[in-house]
Amino acid sequence: MSASHVFIVDEVPELEDASDLVMVTVLEGFLDAGGAAQSALSHLLETDQGRVVATFEIDAFYDYRARRPPMTFAEDHYEDYQAPRLVCRLVHDAAGVPFLxxxxxxxxxxWEAFCAAVRTVVEHFGVSLVVSWGAVPMAVPHTRPVMITHHGNRPELVTRSSxxxxxxxxxxxxxxxxxxxxxxWGHAAxxxxxxxxxxxAQVDYPLSAIPLLTAAAEATGLQWDLxxxxxxxxxxxxxxxxxxAESAEVRDVVAGLEQQYDAFHRPDDDERLPLAEDGELPTGDELGAQFERFLADLDEGDRDDKGR
Structure with missing residues (x-):
């Protein structure tokens, strides 16, 4: 079956009697500070690669010149082209419950055509709830719990206070x-x-993936081994x-962010969350070099780990 730039497997017997089917959506390229959503996605796929039940027509949505896919040049010829894929898989949680x-x-x-294509998948399989993951950079310290903003297109879906x-x-x-x-279109998301x-925000921070998976589990009843x-x-x-520990300047910044974080968690009707670009935060140019070295050291550690 093909419609609205998506090709859907005609018969998926496992889903014929499925009720309360959930679709989790994770997209690369935007709104994923620290690789939070991608870490959550990778964790799920490590457990169950699943079966592709819908494939989106990537040529309709992808700018190849802006995000050139990798390929290999081997001595005198091209090979191993890694084509981008936008797919929907049927996978299972830890209890064997299917979800997309x-x-x-x-x-x-x-984007409108993409939304219409997803709608086709949702209505074809009778999806009852679509769940998305993302992550944004905020002026918060790594020494405090990762906070979550919960949103939805129906008031009853939002179970966490904003x-x-x-x-x-x-x-x-x-x-x-x-x-x-x-x-x-009348579908819950x-x-x-x-x-x-x-x-x-620019390095792998898997801790931020855990609350995404936990929050989704609470909202859907799905279970994952974390x-x-x-x-x-x-x-x-x-x-x-x-x-x-090796940088006094970075320690001072973290301490300042801790004080700010704790202050915003006091009961106060006028409290608001600090965006990373807020001007009064202790993250001025004088600390830029320290953080650049800090991130460079983390990146070096990543390369060393991958080389082992």
């Missing part, structure tokens, strides 16, 4: 538009955004602690 996992690059163009006051204008994303459009320390992810997060936390 839509993942791939965020569409560069034709930390925001009022409204802000933000850059749009394909997932944000998808949630909006699904609501207009909700999402969770992790708040990642802004000084760790043992391996906890181990990765603990190893990364040790790396960060080592680097922080």
């Amino acid at each position: 996992l839509l993942h791939g690059p965020e569409p560069d163009t034709h 930390m925001w006051r009022g409204a802000i204008r933000i850059p749009a994303s394909a997932l944000a538009l998808l949630e909006l459009r699904l609501g207009e 909700t999402g969770f955004v992790a708040h990642v320390p802004h000084y760790l 043992t391996g992810l906890h181990a990765r997060a603990a190893a990364r936390a040790d790396d960060i602690a080592t680097q922080v």
Whole structure:
């Protein structure tokens, strides 16, 4: 079956009698500080690669010149072209419950067509709830719990109180538009955004993936074994602690962020969350060089680990 730039497997017997089917959506390229959503996705696929039940027509959505796919040149010829893929898989949680996992690059163009294509998948398989993951850089310390912003296109879907006051204008994303459009089409959609320390936004920070998976489990009833992810997060936390201990300037910044974080968690009707670009935060140019060295050391540690 093909419709709206998506090709769907005609028969999936396992889903014929499925009730309360959930679709988890994870897109690369935007709104994923610290690689939180990708870490959560990788953890799920390590457990169950599943079966592709829908394939999106990537040529309709992908800008090849902006994000050139990798390929290999071997001496005198080209080989091993790694084509981008935007697919929906049928996978299972730890209890064997089936759910759909839509993942791939965020569409560069034709967002409305992409939303229509996802709608086709949702209605074809009778999906009852679409869940999205993301992460944003925030002026928060790594020594405090990772906070989550919960959003949804129906009030009853949002079970966590919002930390925001009022409204802000933000850059749009394909997932944000998808949630909006699904609501207009009568389909339930909700999402969770992790708040990642802004000084760790460009490096792998698996700790931020854990609350995304935990929040989604609470909202859907799906179950995932997070043992391996906890181990990765603990190893990364040790790396960060080592680097922080070697820099008095970074320690001072973290201490300032801790005080700010704790202050914003006091009961106060006027509290609001600090964005990473807020001008009064202790992250001025005088600390830039320290953080650059801090991140460079973490990146060097990543390369050493991969080389072993």
